[in-house]
Amino acid sequence: MPLVSTASILASARSAGVGAAAFNVIHLETAEALVTAAERTGVPVILQISENCVRYHGSLLPLTRATLALAEAARTGVSVHLDHITEAELVRQGVEAGVGSVMIDASTLPYEQNLATTRRLTSWCHDRDVFVEAELGEVGGKDGVHAPGVRTDPGEALEFVTATGVDALAVAVGSSHAMRERTAKLDTELIRSLRAALPVPLVLHGSSGVPDEELRAAVAAGMTKINISTHLVSTFTRSLRGTLDADPALIDSRKYVAPAREAVATEAARLLQLLGSAPEAAAQPAGQGEGTSGETP
Numbered sequence: 001m002p003l004v005s006t007a008s009i010l011a012s013a014r015s016a017g018v019g020a021a022a023f024n025v026i027h028l029e030t031a032e033a034l035v036t037a038a039e040r041t042g043v044p045v046i047l048q049i050s051e052n053c054v055r056y057h058g059s060l061l062p063l064t065r066a067t068l069a070l071a072e073a074a075r076t077g078v079s080v081h082l083d084h085i086t087e088a089e090l091v092r093q094g095v096e097a098g099v100g101s102v103m104i105d106a107s108t109l110p111y112e113q114n115l116a117t118t119r120r121l122t123s124w125c126h127d128r129d130v131f132v133e134a135e136l137g138e139v140g141g142k143d144g145v146h147a148p149g150v151r152t153d154p155g156e157a158l159e160f161v162t163a164t165g166v167d168a169l170a171v172a173v174g175s176s177h178a179m180r181e182r183t184a185k186l187d188t189e190l191i192r193s194l195r196a197a198l199p200v201p202l203v204l205h206g207s208s209g210v211p212d213e214e215l216r217a218a219v220a221a222g223m224t225k226i227n228i229s230t231h232l233v234s235t236f237t238r239s240l241r242g243t244l245d246a247d248p249a250l251i252d253s254r255k256y257v258a259p260a261r262e263a264v265a266t267e268a269a270r271l272l273q274l275l276g277s278a279p280e281a282a283a284q285p286a287g288q289g290e291g292t293s294g295e296t297p
Helices: 006-016 028-041 051-057 061-073 088-097 111-126 154-164 188-197 212-221 230-246 253-275
Strands: 020-024 045-050 078-085 101-104 131-136 168-171 202-204 223-228
Touching: 006 020, 006 045, 006 078, 006 223, 020 028, 020 078, 020 230, 020 253, 028 045, 028 061, 028 078, 028 230, 028 253, 045 051, 045 061, 051 061, 051 078, 061 078, 061 088, 078 088, 088 101, 088 111, 101 111, 111 131, 111 154, 131 154, 154 168, 154 188, 168 188, 168 223, 188 202, 188 212, 212 223, 212 253, 223 230, 230 253
Parallel strands: 020 045, 020 223, 045 078, 078 101, 101 131, 131 168, 168 202, 202 223
Antiparallel strands: none
């Protein structure tokens, strides 16, 4: 199946009232695991490459091109998306490489600067048929995000979407990036208000810290794109540590990386099924592993 667009995945999910899973790629093994999960379940997936990931690799192009190649060869719909991009040059490089969607992150700037920066880069992207996500509110670290003042206001969000022309909006409703325990409590009433106010899909960042039942409730309330990274990073690291602890003599990295890749594929498949089915039709949460290690991309 050819590479599909993030726009088409989100439009289908929003119309069906289900969630679209967006998982972060850390390295090629992650991308392979996530494509495997999509193929096993038949549920489309969005593969995300973040600016922090680009910094780790030292360049955007090698991993992005490899991820695009995996997506193009997949038997299920896979899109490739740039996540939390603050540098215009990286937007340009990604778009020229063939990425069809990008999250422009100017959320740390004062509102007017966020709006102006997002509007300028969105216009550039739209001229090239590239789908744009932005962020309003603070989906920050665990210590700050739960204060009411950082939540996204529906009226301001509508003003922002109208003024910038973005195609999707990440909103602050109680989640936090890089949480290692799945204990976040989301404001589902705020999600409903935002869904009613905005003409574009809502995006939940920091979903690794959100338990299964809260993710389901968020989707039922109107959330569409669900970003998950740290939880799967933790899954990979837990498996790798377990394999090395069981056989300290291992030196061939393929023999401990392969089980970790499979662990990510298994958990990603579970999450794809959890998010990609209608709320009333979902099975009971499997309650699998709460992240205990790993770093945000």
